Amino acid sequence: MRAADHIVQSLKAHGIKRIYCVPGESYLTLLDALHDCGIEVIVCRHEGGAGFMACAEAKLTGEPAVFMVSRGPGATNASIAVHMADQDALPVILLVGQVSREERTRGVFQEVDYNAFFGSMAKGVYEINDGRKLHEILPRSFRLARQGVPGPVVISLPEDMLDDAVEEKDAVVFPLATVGVSPSDLDRIQDLIDNSERPVLVVGGALRSAAGKSAIRRFAEAQRIPVAVTWKNQELFDNASPLYAGHLGFGALPQHRKALQEADLIVAIGTRLGDVASLGYTFPQTPAPKQTLVHVYPDGKPIGHVFRTDLGLIADPVGVLSGLSQSARVVNAAREAWISKLNGVVKGTQVYTPVDAEDGIDFGVVVDALSRLAPKDAILVTDAGNISTWVHRHWKMTPENTLIGGIVGAMGIGVPGTVAAAIEQPNRTSICFVGDGGVLMTGQEIATAMAHGGAPKIVISNNGIYGTIRTHQEREFPGRVSGTMLKNPDFDDWAKSFGAASFHIARGDNDIDGTVEAFLAAPGPAVLHVKSSRVALSSNVQLKP
Numbered sequence: 001m002r003a004a005d006h007i008v009q010s011l012k013a014h015g016i017k018r019i020y021c022v023p024g025e026s027y028l029t030l031l032d033a034l035h036d037c038g039i040e041v042i043v044c045r046h047e048g049g050a051g052f053m054a055c056a057e058a059k060l061t062g063e064p065a066v067f068m069v070s071r072g073p074g075a076t077n078a079s080i081a082v083h084m085a086d087q088d089a090l091p092v093i094l095l096v097g098q099v100s101r102e103e104r105t106r107g108v109f110q111e112v113d114y115n116a117f118f119g120s121m122a123k124g125v126y127e128i129n130d131g132r133k134l135h136e137i138l139p140r141s142f143r144l145a146r147q148g149v150p151g152p153v154v155i156s157l158p159e160d161m162l163d164d165a166v167e168e169k170d171a172v173v174f175p176l177a178t179v180g181v182s183p184s185d186l187d188r189i190q191d192l193i194d195n196s197e198r199p200v201l202v203v204g205g206a207l208r209s210a211a212g213k214s215a216i217r218r219f220a221e222a223q224r225i226p227v228a229v230t231w232k233n234q235e236l237f238d239n240a241s242p243l244y245a246g247h248l249g250f251g252a253l254p255q256h257r258k259a260l261q262e263a264d265l266i267v268a269i270g271t272r273l274g275d276v277a278s279l280g281y282t283f284p285q286t287p288a289p290k291q292t293l294v295h296v297y298p299d300g301k302p303i304g305h306v307f308r309t310d311l312g313l314i315a316d317p318v319g320v321l322s323g324l325s326q327s328a329r330v331v332n333a334a335r336e337a338w339i340s341k342l343n344g345v346v347k348g349t350q351v352y353t354p355v356d357a358e359d360g361i362d363f364g365v366v367v368d369a370l371s372r373l374a375p376k377d378a379i380l381v382t383d384a385g386n387i388s389t390w391v392h393r394h395w396k397m398t399p400e401n402t403l404i405g406g407i408v409g410a411m412g413i414g415v416p417g418t419v420a421a422a423i424e425q426p427n428r429t430s431i432c433f434v435g436d437g438g439v440l441m442t443g444q445e446i447a448t449a450m451a452h453g454g455a456p457k458i459v460i461s462n463n464g465i466y467g468t469i470r471t472h473q474e475r476e477f478p479g480r481v482s483g484t485m486l487k488n489p490d491f492d493d494w495a496k497s498f499g500a501a502s503f504h505i506a507r508g509d510n511d512i513d514g515t516v517e518a519f520l521a522a523p524g525p526a527v528l529h530v531k532s533s534r535v536a537l538s539s540n541v542q543l544k545p
Helices: 003-013 025-033 047-061 073-087 114-118 131-146 183-194 210-223 254-260 317-324 333-350 363-373 387-394 414-424 436-452 467-476 491-497 512-521
Strands: 018-021 040-043 065-069 092-098 124-127 153-158 199-203 227-230 244-248 265-269 292-297 311-314 379-382 402-405 430-435 457-462 501-505 526-531
Touching (some): 003 131, 018 047, 025 092, 025 153, 040 436, 047 065, 047 092, 047 402, 047 414, 047 436, 065 073, 092 131, 114 124, 114 153, 124 131, 131 153, 183 292, 183 317, 199 210, 199 244, 199 333, 210 317, 244 254, 244 333, 254 333, 265 317, 292 317, 333 387, 363 387, 363 526, 379 387, 379 414, 387 430, 402 414, 414 430, 414 436, 414 457, 430 436, 436 457, 436 491, 457 491, 491 526, 512 526
Parallel strands (some): 018 065, 065 092, 124 153, 199 227, 227 244, 265 292, 292 311, 379 402, 430 457, 501 526
């Protein structure tokens, strides 16, 4: 069989049911092998959009997702998604075309050294110069993408290699190695919990699965420990629970930070505990935390790397939480007072009074309406920027939701991420929140939704500025606006040009709930264009009119 046919066989053996791509002449043989093979080929309009879709699917399912691009410019366009998959710990496979083997190292048309280019952001980069090596490298790549901390793997496919004759045999799937924890380790953690009056459980992306969310709830309720969720993982724990200790992300309010500092024990499980999750290395504080620190993660690299860690375990986060939830419930007055105090502070930060500005509507008003009227299991996709601050503040998420947002902070995931979610799980409502800057980076992927039957709901906050950059600009150089103003198209007409339903909300509209309900009920792709205020710059920053 052709090497390209074996690639398809291996993809099917690994459970791949769709591939996102922008076609290119460097992998025509692979496109031919995909013809009528049973794997759906989602044809996208930009390589970055294809990669964002793969990232969104991987985050939604917890399983590897695949996208394909052509050599050179296609690969460099795709790098934004590879970076995101690395930062967000997502099992994503990039199949990228390469010049022919004979032409390598000559600097020919569109040649790129992918090992050098992707080496610092991918878990593995393999260039396959002999089709017979596919039987080994493909299962290795899928295992590497999933093993330990998930991440991206890049497979470079020289175009002439795809026609290599390879032995016709069944594709191999490599099982994952298991990571264990001993009963004595659980006993040590339990002792620390029992002797703590003010503990906080900090949970992260390694617990995104249904099993992970369930383990968090059972552990928190059994041990009576408040739960703080890390950046873009807000749905891991019920935000309305009295045990909810808030969202650790950009823009955390001072009163929330101050309350968390009173903790005497931090149990960080399933998070790398990076700069955002630790509130700029203040919770815990580097290098010597004020609190006792327990850190559990399936990879040892981040444990003890920045902070002094009293107990670090390389272990399966779900297994650790499940083991500890069997322990006897700890009840004492000090612990209950701590729970009540911390949750009270969090509830206070959720209260929000909209800004009455003359230049547009406070975007929080629209987000509030959506949070009340959308299905309880809605998928929420946040693009980068201030627009997400209202979502994190107004939407009391639960484990029924799925939150997809780029931890890497790249603009552009919003629309393609929502398109992928709508295609992967069509029975759920997928809602995108995106600014006028991000939507014109990858908004053309609405065309992909129209072509493949997805029904994303896209909410655009149009205030005519790069809002996040303007926030920093006003802090550093108040009143000196430079390089942050935008001139936008009519987004109502823009949406209609794709065939999407278009809805509009502006200052003075009296039936916001009615418009939101109609938008959510639209049968196919729909765009809600919000003429938002730039005075209300974020959920907690205001400009002077």
